[in-house]
Amino acid sequence: MDGMTTSSRAALQRILYTLSILSTAVPLGAQPWRPDLGDGRYRNPIIFADYSDPDVLRVGDDFYMTASSFGHVPGLPILHSRDLVNWTLVGHAIQHLPADSAGPQHGNAVWAPSLRFHDGWFLVYYGDPDRGIYVVRARDVRGPWEAPRLVRAAKGWIDPAPFWDDDGQAYLVHAFARSRAGIKHRLHVSRLSADGLTLLGSDSLVFMDSTRHPTMEGPKLYKRDGWYYVFAPAGGVPTGWQTVLRARTPFGPYEDRIVMAQGPTPVNGPHQGGWVHLASGEDWFVHFQDRGAYGRIVHLQPMTWKDGWPVIGEDPDGDGTGQPVLVHRKPDVGRTYASAAPATSDEFSARTLGLQWQWQANPEPGWHSLDAHPGALRLFARPLAGVSLWSAGNLLLQKLPAPTFTATTRLVPHGAGTFGLTVFGLDDAYLAVRRADAGWEVVHALGHDLDRGSAAETIDARAPVRAGPVWLRVQVDSVARDSARCTFAYSTDGARFTPLGAPSMAREGKWVGAKVGLFAVGADTAAYVDADWFRVR
Numbered sequence: 001m002d003g004m005t006t007s008s009r010a011a012l013q014r015i016l017y018t019l020s021i022l023s024t025a026v027p028l029g030a031q032p033w034r035p036d037l038g039d040g041r042y043r044n045p046i047i048f049a050d051y052s053d054p055d056v057l058r059v060g061d062d063f064y065m066t067a068s069s070f071g072h073v074p075g076l077p078i079l080h081s082r083d084l085v086n087w088t089l090v091g092h093a094i095q096h097l098p099a100d101s102a103g104p105q106h107g108n109a110v111w112a113p114s115l116r117f118h119d120g121w122f123l124v125y126y127g128d129p130d131r132g133i134y135v136v137r138a139r140d141v142r143g144p145w146e147a148p149r150l151v152r153a154a155k156g157w158i159d160p161a162p163f164w165d166d167d168g169q170a171y172l173v174h175a176f177a178r179s180r181a182g183i184k185h186r187l188h189v190s191r192l193s194a195d196g197l198t199l200l201g202s203d204s205l206v207f208m209d210s211t212r213h214p215t216m217e218g219p220k221l222y223k224r225d226g227w228y229y230v231f232a233p234a235g236g237v238p239t240g241w242q243t244v245l246r247a248r249t250p251f252g253p254y255e256d257r258i259v260m261a262q263g264p265t266p267v268n269g270p271h272q273g274g275w276v277h278l279a280s281g282e283d284w285f286v287h288f289q290d291r292g293a294y295g296r297i298v299h300l301q302p303m304t305w306k307d308g309w310p311v312i313g314e315d316p317d318g319d320g321t322g323q324p325v326l327v328h329r330k331p332d333v334g335r336t337y338a339s340a341a342p343a344t345s346d347e348f349s350a351r352t353l354g355l356q357w358q359w360q361a362n363p364e365p366g367w368h369s370l371d372a373h374p375g376a377l378r379l380f381a382r383p384l385a386g387v388s389l390w391s392a393g394n395l396l397l398q399k400l401p402a403p404t405f406t407a408t409t410r411l412v413p414h415g416a417g418t419f420g421l422t423v424f425g426l427d428d429a430y431l432a433v434r435r436a437d438a439g440w441e442v443v444h445a446l447g448h449d450l451d452r453g454s455a456a457e458t459i460d461a462r463a464p465v466r467a468g469p470v471w472l473r474v475q476v477d478s479v480a481r482d483s484a485r486c487t488f489a490y491s492t493d494g495a496r497f498t499p500l501g502a503p504s505m506a507r508e509g510k511w512v513g514a515k516v517g518l519f520a521v522g523a524d525t526a527a528y529v530d531a532d533w534f535r536v537r
Contacts, residue, residue, distance in 0.1 A: 031536075036339040042330050045298050048402050051288070053296070054067045054274065055273070063080070063083075063276065067079075071106055073362050074095050074358060078142070087342060088342060090142050094148060106360075110128065111128065111129060114160060114220060118162075127174065132150055156182075159217050163221035163223070171189055172190045190202070190204070207254050213232075213235070215235060216243065219231065226248070227247070227308060230245040242261070243259070244259045246309065259311055259320070270313075273285055274286055293400070302328060350370070360392060379529050380528045381523075381529075382525060384521055395424060400506070406473060406476070412532070413434070413470070416524045418520070420472065420519055425512075426510070431443070431489075432445070433529075439466070443462045444502075445459045468492075472489075486505070488501055
């Protein structure tokens with residue numbers, strides 16, 4: 001692209017990005033998003049799903065990633081890869097939020113984690129903006145994990161990352177949430193006990209520049225060639241950039257440089273992530289991009305060093321500030337691995353739910369069963385605590401997995417409840433089967449501004465159905481860059497589907513993307529629905 005104008009380069013970048021999304025055929029039944037192009041290259045994003053604030057770790061030939069989970073349970077997802085491109089979900093580090101966490105905690109609880117391996121322990125640190133800094137740890141990354149341990153009680157402390165130095169000294173860097181602490185552009189460092197479980201001494205300000213780097217957050221502390229580096233995004237999630245700080249001691253003084261920005265690419269942000277060094281000597285950076293209703297999706301960037309500073313992505317003009325790559329050579333890990341992606345479909349034939357599922361609150365024993373009807377998921381109706389699904393902790397949801405996909409389920413309802421398929425966020429839409437005066441019916445409903453807590457979903461269409469199984473489907477289409485249009489349909493034979501209700505636009509939740517999944521609500525807690533399967537294509 002030498003000799004091209006900035007506007008021409010930007011236009012070409014957007015065309016190439018769109019072609020990269022459309023050009024890779026996905027066989028029927030496969031995962032709806034594949035980053036591995038099969039020819040030694042990959043396309044971004046490497047995960048087209050809402051794994052916000054990712055951090056990455058290499059242990060031997062294995063790579064692990066975690067991400068924010070906020071109020072969803074289980075929390076702190078653990079993903080695994082052998083090549084940084086193809087990822088699978090292998091577990092969660094949190095099975096229950098602290099005991100005083102009752103009901104849905106939209107946008108609260110588990111913020112911006114960091115994942116480390118030290119002294120035989122896998123450790124994940126995270127900030128709860130209302131409670132303080134927590135750590136969970138395990139000998140095996142797949143669990144079991146110890147219960148969250150409070151490292152420091154503090155309101156507004158977020159985005160913690162530990163660092164163990166060559167001399168055995170340990171440190172913790174963190175940021176602040178303006179909504180709780182009143183500040184959003186300061187980074188602090190504290191001394192940390194050798195086992196990583198206790199903060200020592202006072203907390204020290206190490207960087208603040210509200211003019212050049214407003215809303216600085218997500219810091220990660222590293223060391224290279226005698227320099228201490230703090231990687232920290234600034235400028236805010238939708239339109240910010242990646243900053244790196246450099247000093248000769250963990251407490252500074254730090255100098256700063258912007259090492260990656262959007263440039264002419266369509267990758268806005270680009271925001272918070274982690275650096276990983278490969279056995280081959282290569283360096284790579286994992287980060288997220290905010291895509292509205294789809295959430296904060298995960299990108300992988302090559303990283304090089306120039307004059308003691310990292311350059312993330314490609315740097316066509318050589319000024320030291322990189323820009324995101326859209327298609328690139330895969331990392332050199334010594335061999336090629338099979339294409340993989342986090343799970344989406346679930347046949348409900350195992351003794352446990354698939355790892356892709358999360359509840360909206362700490363689960364209760366009476367919400368579901370995989371034993372009552374072997375081979376099916378039984379969801380029991382529970383009364384709403386408020387007027388809409390926003391108040392329901394027993395929503396069983398997963399992330400939107402691609403720009404375009406369909407999700408279909410086969411339901412057999414029993415009793416006086418409302419049982420359905422929803423795309424859920426600050427707005428929601430659902431298709432549900434329920435008992436009516438004259439028999440059974442399928443209803444389509446829409447809700448808006450659910451976080452205000454004052455409005456229920458409104459039914460805009462209904463159709464009678466006979467007793468027995470009902471198939472529900474939602475087709476999600478990317479009609480604009482960050483917009484997801486949802487079209488619902490139902491069937492009574494599993495072959496012919498009839499659209500019901502007007503198409504609607506998905507909307508993100510509180511700090512998360514929209515989610516898709518199942519629910520069972522109603523005053524009669526003996527009512528239930530059996531879901532034979534949930535298939536995403």
